[in-house]
Amino acid sequence: MGDEAWLTGRFEEDRPRLRAVAYRMLGSASEADDAVQEAWLRMSRADTDDVENLTAWLTTVVARVCLNMLRTRRSRREESLELYGAGAAGPGLGESGESGPGVGVGAGPVDPEEEALLADSVGLALLVVLDTLAPAERLAFVLHDLFAVPFGEIGPMIERSPTAARQLASRARRRVRGGAPVREADLTRQRRVVDAFLAASRGGDFEALVALLHPDVVLRADRSAGPTPAPLLIRGARTVARGAMAATGRARYTQPALVNGAVGLVMAPRGRLFLVLSFTITEGGIVGIDVIADAERLRVLDLAVLEG
Structure with missing residues (x-):
């Protein structure tokens, strides 16, 4: 004993x-x-x-x-x-x-x-x-x-x-x-916007989300990402922000990462990749969001850790 x-x-x-x-x-x-x-x-x-x-x-x-x-x-x-x-x-x-x-x-x-x-x-x-x-x-x-x-x-x-x-x-x-280097200035600007988007999503701050989005922002989600069997296309800052608010509970499983050389978000409950948000960001804010959940599309993404 x-x-x-x-x-x-x-x-x-x-x-x-x-x-x-x-x-x-x-x-x-x-x-x-x-x-x-x-x-x-x-x-x-x-x-x-x-x-x-x-x-x-x-x-x-x-x-x-x-x-x-x-x-x-x-x-x-x-x-x-x-x-x-x-x-x-x-x-x-x-x-x-x-x-x-x-x-x-x-x-x-x-x-x-x-x-x-x-x-x-x-x-x-x-x-x-x-x-x-x-x-x-x-x-x-x-x-x-x-x-x-x-x-x-x-x-x-x-x-x-x-x-x-x-x-x-x-x-x-x-x-x-990660592979190809990204300009530090671009990376810093993208990171600031994406971090703010994630914080507003986690905090349920609707107006902060709207402020980050271009008025004519377009969100595209593949068939695996949406509630319907067809790909989803949503236009307009307030409509896209309402969709982000609906996913507030899932945001705790989400963190920034490099997605094909740009700053995006990866959602990975239990460390398993299920969904990626790829952003198009201009001086006017976020003009495009691509929501990727299809298994084949996820496999070919170039993902890397974002330092800092």
């Missing part, structure tokens, strides 16, 4: 790090808890007496569990996108958010507010971009760049050499940072 109590206590010491690794690998608090729970089960069954660095051993276990989960995720994600779309109250888009079952030693249910705060602390845009990476790229980048795990330890996890693991992390890093 004493050994079991020591093992439990030792695992709890590493739980925050393990959950942090798993969350950045998976982008979902409940899935991260599942991965940590699996690590606990493996630890409780394994003979760890000869393990010199238990933290490294547990990190490796969690990373491999996450890698397997990522490799089996793609088909489920595509089915979810096709089934629910961005206009439906499906997983991740309903106002209730996620409340998965409690798992692991001392773990409790995942609260929707906790999920949103966790995504904010990590960076929702980072989770979205990470979700576009191949599983091995994501593992190499997360473990090395975010948790300083040496490539010599990462390589065996993905059955690659340390050099190959380094290349995967480098490729992921370029994807996270």
Whole structure:
């Protein structure tokens, strides 16, 4: 019993790090808890007496569990996108958010507010971009760049050499940072407008939204984004603002990101990309908004983390 109590206590010491690794690998608090729970089960069954660095051993276990989960995720994600779309109250888009079952030693249910705060602390845009990476790229980048795990330890996890693991992390890093450079002045101006749009949406400030929109603004939403089976086209500042007000509850799952080299918004409950807002901004305000939720369109977007 004493050994079991020591093992439990030792695992709890590493739980925050393990959950942090798993969350950045998976982008979902409940899935991260599942991965940590699996690590606990493996630890409780394994003979760890000869393990010199238990933290490294547990990190490796969690990373491999996450890698397997990522490799089996793609088909489920595509089915979810096709089934629910961005206009439906499906997983991740309903106002209730996620409340998965409690798992692991001392773990409790995942609260929707906790999920949103966790995504904010990590960076929702980072989770979205990470979700576009191949599983091995994501593992190499997360473990090395975010948790300083040496490539010599990462390589065996993905059955690659340390050099190959380094290349995967480098490729992921370029994807996270984005491709073609954007003029700083344009980026600053776009960011200011988009940040104001998001703040007004979250705060339910109708007049502030109207002030940001050009009087003749045009919003286009694809079939997956709207409540009807046909693409949606809305004109006029007050009409578009009313639509934004209707999505106030979802705005907490939304953050700025680079979308095809310009500042846009990504909506990603549980770290999974479901919808993107691409803006056309002039001196007169926002003149166009493209709402993208179609799975094929989302796949070809060039998304990157917006620094600062």
